[in-house]
Amino acid sequence: MEAQTTRVAVAARAALGHAVGMAAELVIETEGLHKRYGAVSAVDGLDLNMQRGEVLSLLGPNGAGKTTTVEILEGYRKRDGGVARVLGEDPQRGGEAWRARRGVVLQSCEDVVDLTVLECVRHFSQFYPAPANPEDVIERVGLTAKKNARIRSLSGGQRRRLDVALGIVGQPELLFLDEPTTGFDPEARRSFWDLVRDLAREGASILLTTHYLDEAEALADRVAVINHGRLVETGPPDELGGRRDRQAKVSWLGPNGPEEEWTHEPTRLVMQLHASFGSEVPGLAVARPSLEDIYLELIGAPKLKEGSYE
Numbered sequence: 535m536e537a538q539t540t541r542v543a544v545a546a547r548a549a550l551g552h553a554v555g556m557a558a559e560l561v562i563e564t565e566g567l568h569k570r571y572g573a574v575s576a577v578d579g580l581d582l583n584m585q586r587g588e589v590l591s592l593l594g595p596n597g598a599g600k601t602t603t604v605e606i607l608e609g610y611r612k613r614d615g616g617v618a619r620v621l622g623e624d625p626q627r628g629g630e631a632w633r634a635r636r637g638v639v640l641q642s643c644e645d646v647v648d649l650t651v652l653e654c655v656r657h658f659s660q661f662y663p664a665p666a667n668p669e670d671v672i673e674r675v676g677l678t679a680k681k682n683a684r685i686r687s688l689s690g691g692q693r694r695r696l697d698v699a700l701g702i703v704g705q706p707e708l709l710f711l712d713e714p715t716t717g718f719d720p721e722a723r724r725s726f727w728d729l730v731r732d733l734a735r736e737g738a739s740i741l742l743t744t745h746y747l748d749e750a751e752a753l754a755d756r757v758a759v760i761n762h763g764r765l766v767e768t769g770p771p772d773e774l775g776g777r778r779d780r781q782a783k784v785s786w787l788g789p790n791g792p793e794e795e796w797t798h799e800p801t802r803l804v805m806q807l808h809a810s811f812g813s814e815v816p817g818l819a820v821a822r823p824s825l826e827d828i829y830l831e832l833i834g835a836p837k838l839k840e841g842s843y844e
Contacts, residue, residue, distance in 0.1 A: 562583060563617075566581065566617065567617070567618055570614050582603070582765055591758070592757075598833075608710055639712065648685070674732075677695055690717055761833045
């Protein structure tokens with residue numbers, strides 16, 4: 535039920551963005567982006583774009599070029615070739631005014647662990663020309679009860695919420711989230727997802743990198759798969775790699791044991807089974823390839839075969 539609700543919300547947000555013309559405004563655009571480290575091409579002619587108001591998730595294996603790409607877009611790393619535009623400017627030349635328009639959620643703040651949450655957010659707010667009220671930001675990320683607690687006393691999930699607070703206190707137009715829930719327990723991850731959804735509903739453009747495919751499917755309007763520094767494919771999570779059009783596996787418990795059939799018309803088959811049994815079909819299940827199945831295929835893992843997914 536939660537996954538269905540999330541897909542409806544994502545679709546509604548995408549439709550709203552289209553209706554108000556967001557599709558015409560790009561907050562990120564790269565053309566032939568290149569970055570080399572010696573003989574290794576970390577980014578090899580990457581073409582990527584992101585619309586205003588969109589949540590875009592970058593997916594790819596370790597070494598695919600995700601981190602280098604994000605660092606170039608954030609303005610922290612120089613490219614060797616190609617074109618990059620972020621919020622209408624070259625991130626390699628972006629000044630203080632441009633930097634104040636984008637937020638970066640850092641991995642940790644180890645150098646300020648003796649400050650309280652409120653002291654830390656107030657300190658970072660001074661770096662921006664028009665920051666949000668620190669106490670309002672703390673409330674927004676769900677840390678009001680911890681605002682006077684020392685950072686070193688926070689749990690992992692609370693620390694990550696503080697990281698987000700520092701990323702949004704400058705009221706950025708574009709937010710970079712790099713592996714935001716690594717190391718989280720399931721409850722903390724779901725709580726953090728709610729925070730990201732709230733930011734998206736309020737109009738933030740969010741670039742998310744993650745190794746969690748369920749996270750990308752739950753949060754992203756669109757995913758972009760990168761491998762060997764190149765864009766492999768991009769699209770909504772439920773359409774990537776022709777996922778929506780793949781055959782479904784219908785399985786059930788027949789008189790002689792388990793049975794299954796692959797079909798492009800699972801509804802028709804289920805109706806036939808129901809008519810045949812004259813009641814509920816025992817052990818009935820309908821499965822299509824998951825986003826993980828499609829992702830593994832796109833990055834060159836063994837291709838899907840009938841019967842390979844549950």
